[in-house]
Amino acid sequence: MSTVGSTPSQTVGPYLGLGLPWPDGPDVVAEDAPGAVWIRGTVRDGAGAPVPDALIETWQADPQGRFDHPDDPRDERADGFRGFGRCPTTDEGTYGIRTVVPGALPGQAPHIDVSVFARGLLHRVVTRIYFADQAEANAADEVLTSVPPERRDTLIASRTEDGYRFDVRLQGEGETVFFDV
Template identity: 70%
Template sequence: MTTTDPARAELPTTPSQTVGPFLHIGLVWDDGPHVVPEGTPGAVWLRGRVLDGAGEPVTDALVETWQADPDGRFDHPDDPRGPAAGWRGFGRSDTRSGEYAVHTVLPGPVPGPGGAPQAPHLDVSVFARGMLHRTVTRVYFPEHADAHAADPVLRAVPADRRSTLIATRAADGYRFDVRLQGEGETVFFDV
């Protein structure tokens, strides 16, 4: 910035700012990655990496998940079947270790547009450096492949890109990497 005021002459331009690597400091969630407590019957880990366009891990991202309970209900007043009392369905994990991890149970199917059932899935938000807005995607599970064909949201995704939304089995649960851009980019939704 140039000015005619001699006291402020030739000050450098202020650099632009983006969301920086402070997510794990400023957005701490007391229960962290635990949607359900350790020892919950049927609990699994969903683990994965957030990858940049070059396929490198982003170690300063934040991943949040939101999901229905095993019966497909939310503890929310807008759930048309009534709230699932005591079910939070929310998890948050940073990627400082190179990956995120969320401890949860598989959700049940939820009603979609017009009441058509949606396949069991988790909604996922990713916050990372350089992004002024979160990205939003979904994680579907391989054992619900029959339900995938009828899911109205998954059907709207081009067939050759649907695999970017399906987790793979792992020893203690599932793996789901999020590619922010580039080859194999995860499908993101405009919400």
């Protein structure tokens, strides 16, 4: 009698660039949108090397903290604000998303939800971007304050000339905090 082994797991592979195109790519908002900023960074692996074939997805509220979605419980929805961006990394592991800083959600500081897809991952990893210039709101955010203080900086984007910098470290020293969703 022979036994059948399990099928080996597959990691997220190079199909990302072919199978997940997004017509607007990294543009959550138009170039001339009021308050448009860039969120840029580098995705690095556990050894600190850039990951040239990762994919960053973002999902966020509008500047008033609303979503254009029927599940948004507030009376006034963000009419037409999609809040979604997708950007593959370059050969140097860099990405850039043009967006606006979201407003605060009830009980939460302004933040952007981020999914990272990359080689070697069986599933996406999920994190958040908080903003360094929102210190008071960040201090009251239950999700951020649930993270050990010595690791919170991995979730805070620093201000740059035209937006913010948010690097992602997939593992190792300085690993970005990822959430189990």
